[in-house]
Amino acid sequence: xxxxxxxxxxxxxxxxxxxxxxVIVGLLVAVLRIVxxxxxxxxxxxxxxxxxxxxxxxxxxxxxxxxxxxxxxxxLFWTAFTAIALYEAAFVxxxxxxxxxxVASGQGEAARALGLSFRQSLRHVIxxxxxxxxxxxxxxxxxxxxxxTALAGVVGVVDMTRAAQRINLExxxxxxxxxxxxxxxxxxxxxxxxxxxxxxxxLA
Amino acid sequence: MGRLFVAAVLLFVAGCxxxxxxxxxxxxIDALLAKAPVYTGQVTPGSAVDRIKKRGRLLIGGSQDxxxxxxxxxxxxxxxxxxxxxxxxxxxxxxxxxxxxxLSATSETREPLLANGTVDVIIQxxxxxxxxxxxxxxxxxxxxxxxxxxxxxxxxxxxxxxxxAGKTVIVGANTPGVKAxxxxxxxxxxxxxxxxxxxLTALKQxxxxxxxxxxxxxxxxxxxxxxxxxxxxPFTEDPYGIGIxxxxxxxTKVVNDWLRExxxxxxxxxxxxxxxxxxxxxxxxxxxxxxx
Numbered sequence: 001x002x003x004x005x006x007x008x009x010x011x012x013x014x015x016x017x018x019x020x021x022x023v024i025v026g027l028l029v030a031v032l033r034i035v036x037x038x039x040x041x042x043x044x045x046x047x048x049x050x051x052x053x054x055x056x057x058x059x060x061x062x063x064x065x066x067x068x069x070x071x072x073x074x075x076l077f078w079t080a081f082t083a084i085a086l087y088e089a090a091f092v093x094x095x096x097x098x099x100x101x102x103v104a105s106g107q108g109e110a111a112r113a114l115g116l117s118f119r120q121s122l123r124h125v126i127x128x129x130x131x132x133x134x135x136x137x138x139x140x141x142x143x144x145x146x147x148x149t150a151l152a153g154v155v156g157v158v159d160m161t162r163a164a165q166r167i168n169l170e171x172x173x174x175x176x177x178x179x180x181x182x183x184x185x186x187x188x189x190x191x192x193x194x195x196x197x198x199x200x201x202x203l204a
Numbered sequence: 205m206g207r208l209f210v211a212a213v214l215l216f217v218a219g220c221x222x223x224x225x226x227x228x229x230x231x232x233i234d235a236l237l238a239k240a241p242v243y244t245g246q247v248t249p250g251s252a253v254d255r256i257k258k259r260g261r262l263l264i265g266g267s268q269d270x271x272x273x274x275x276x277x278x279x280x281x282x283x284x285x286x287x288x289x290x291x292x293x294x295x296x297x298x299x300x301x302x303x304x305x306x307l308s309a310t311s312e313t314r315e316p317l318l319a320n321g322t323v324d325v326i327i328q329x330x331x332x333x334x335x336x337x338x339x340x341x342x343x344x345x346x347x348x349x350x351x352x353x354x355x356x357x358x359x360x361x362x363x364x365x366x367x368x369a370g371k372t373v374i375v376g377a378n379t380p381g382v383k384a385x386x387x388x389x390x391x392x393x394x395x396x397x398x399x400x401x402x403x404l405t406a407l408k409q410x411x412x413x414x415x416x417x418x419x420x421x422x423x424x425x426x427x428x429x430x431x432x433x434x435x436x437x438p439f440t441e442d443p444y445g446i447g448i449x450x451x452x453x454x455x456t457k458v459v460n461d462w463l464r465e466x467x468x469x470x471x472x473x474x475x476x477x478x479x480x481x482x483x484x485x486x487x488x489x490x491x492x493x494x495x496x
Contacts, residue, residue: 156406158396165312169383170383175316178312
């Protein structure tokens, strides 16, 4: 039973922490991609294209087995957290950027005509409008991230899927065990979906 | 550069597409087949043997990444190892030629694959346990294995399984080692990695103090890697069985009779010498006694 709890809590912790990390990094990258400085835009584009175009599993294996080779060894949980957060940040950045792009360009021009600086126009005009439009795309990413944490089980983290596999190894009842694990994921994902609806209504 | 890449991709695809091999390459298996028995008993219409004979091919649930047991040779595209060769011999016994198709099974899919008839047999280091025997029928055991401990050379303080208590132990994911460590040292922290090379790398990088795995695999690893050191003898007994659809007593008996026959005629021992015997020193052990 403690194994189930350990797996469940690890999955929740990995989901919450990696999503928080992904939002922070994703926000930075999104800003890089929209600032009117070509060099910074280039950096943002490279980040997104490199991170999202290599499978998460490859990143996890590279981080877990590659980083110690160059002298950087973190506990497995934090290694998985770093890889998942940096990977999902690319998707978050694109969701945020498309949210900003969805605000009509006239809005930005009007803000500038009123004498607002780039930062002020972002802060007071663009981001509040973009914010509510990105709630659902971000919820999609959060749910995908929840499912993606199962890959951490491959590199030694005892998440819910790994715990289910261990239990099944003894019980030999895969249908039962994995239906149970699936229901746990369903509850988590449904919670995210519910939170997103509440947040969307608040921002509207 | 571009041409090299295309060549690499083609090689990879070619390596992957070897699902069913009617003509097994390599002299090892050919030599074994020359001595292998063929089923001469009665065939009940509608039975498993009848079905397999009519299909002309044995469907096996197995692995492609287990060294010495069932590993795909990337050069020849042939599946080699103890489990793989036994599968071919069983196909030869039932249909008269070593025509097998190995479907990748995992510990999550083995029981359903048998129950819904996707595969005829599971030959995949499938340890016979009372819980599993309630969902599948086992022929055999065909091999008696044991989990052993390996450490980095120079590690002190680990001389027996109980010494693993409180330590971080690396174990192959979904192997009998998980339970073995928990039984021998309940306070040990278990870290699982998918494959043997990953476990080895993790041990060398200090992700754990010890690595628990099937002794034959550890012996093979240690023979290639001077950093690795085995500690003591195997501390568990894992009887591997051939998984069969639950309740099919007739087919179970056919497979058991075949196991007895190859055990007596020396084919079993030859298979052992060609596979596990290439890294474990000494003569082939006696094949385990068949349960029923």
